[in-house]
Amino acid sequence: MINWLANPARFTRISTRTLPWCGWGAVVVIAAGLYWSLMLAPPDYQQGDTVRIMFIHVPAAWMALNVYLLVAVASAVALVWRHPLAEIAARAAAPIGAGFTLICLATGSLWGRPMWGAWWVWDARLTSVLILFFLYLGYMALVNAFDDPSRGGKAGSVLALVGVVNLPIIKFSVDWWNTLHQPASVMRLGGPKIDTSMLVPLLIMAAGFLLLFLALLLLRMRTILNERKAMALRLNAETPSSRAPRAAMVATHPGAE
Amino acid sequence: MGEIAAFFWMGGYAGFVWPAYGVAFVVLASLAVNSWGRYRQSVLALERLQQARRPRR
Numbered sequence: 001m002i003n004w005l006a007n008p009a010r011f012t013r014i015s016t017r018t019l020p021w022c023g024w025g026a027v028v029v030i031a032a033g034l035y036w037s038l039m040l041a042p043p044d045y046q047q048g049d050t051v052r053i054m055f056i057h058v059p060a061a062w063m064a065l066n067v068y069l070l071v072a073v074a075s076a077v078a079l080v081w082r083h084p085l086a087e088i089a090a091r092a093a094a095p096i097g098a099g100f101t102l103i104c105l106a107t108g109s110l111w112g113r114p115m116w117g118a119w120w121v122w123d124a125r126l127t128s129v130l131i132l133f134f135l136y137l138g139y140m141a142l143v144n145a146f147d148d149p150s151r152g153g154k155a156g157s158v159l160a161l162v163g164v165v166n167l168p169i170i171k172f173s174v175d176w177w178n179t180l181h182q183p184a185s186v187m188r189l190g191g192p193k194i195d196t197s198m199l200v201p202l203l204i205m206a207a208g209f210l211l212l213f214l215a216l217l218l219l220r221m222r223t224i225l226n227e228r229k230a231m232a233l234r235l236n237a238e239t240p241s242s243r244a245p246r247a248a249m250v251a252t253h254p255g256a257e
Numbered sequence: 258m259g260e261i262a263a264f265f266w267m268g269g270y271a272g273f274v275w276p277a278y279g280v281a282f283v284v285l286a287s288l289a290v291n292s293w294g295r296y297r298q299s300v301l302a303l304e305r306l307q308q309a310r311r312p313r314r
Binding site for chain 1: 264267268269270273274276277278280281284285288289292293295296299300302303306307309310
């Protein structure tokens with residue numbers, strides 16, 4: 001499976017076919033999610049209309065965590081098996097994950113002000129998510145800090161793996177510590193605890209965010225592949241006779257075109 | 258209050274609900290625009306390089 005996926009030419013073929021479906025699917029599903037969460041869902045009996053913020057806050061938080069998990073797993077695969085696409089996937093996913101984390105933090109703050117009476121509190125859940133945001137930014141900065149992408153990739157992969165300890169801390173922070181943030185109400189043993197009228201828009205939005213993530217991920221991976229191909233061509237042009245060992249190292253897939 | 262005004266009023270929480278949706282839209286839209294722009298740029302750059310190489314061969 002890993003070897004089958006490792007072929008960038010095959011990846012290009014498959015992503016060309018799946019990208020439009022993910023992209024347009026995201027637009028349609030998010031539009032449906034917006035209609036549902038702004039028009040159809042009832043206001044909460046305690047939170048009033050601020051509950052509508054949850055329909056983007058919670059899916060964004062799920063994406064923030066799961067995208068980081070993907071970055072970390074891809075980094076591990078890149079380090080262990082030298083999978084040519086894994087490092088590119090991690091690199092492409094990180095800015096999208098950072099975006100979702102930012103949405104999660106901002107919307108949480110906008111909900112916290114009217115409901116808790118504070119824009120921000122240094123409780124375990126909020127602080128650990130803020131650290132997640134900085135991990136994303138650190139990974140992105142580190143990966144781009146080297147002229148040679150393979151060195152940057154390696155350094156970034158190590159950081160991404162170290163940062164994984166933060167994920168269980170975020171997930172279980174609401175159980176381990178006495179936080180202001182409420183415990184899980186959807187992903188819990190014994191099934192979701194929220195009403196269908198609110199669970200449905202939440203899940204539609206989550207599906208929309210996932211599709212959007214996949215579309216952006218594929219697009220950004222294609223971009224990085226193109227950029228590396230161009231870099232290899234440029235380096236080859238500079239040293240046409242010396243067989244350009246550096247260019248060969250940079251080239252991600254010498255075989256394909 | 259009209260139905261539309263009531264919708265935008267958001268039970269008095271308009272100042273929190275709409276900025277939340279606004280932030281999400283701005284972040285996701287700029288990610289999409291940035292990703293697409295960089296993709297187009299990379300395709301054009303690659304085409305230019307490949308064309309520049311062909312006649313010399």
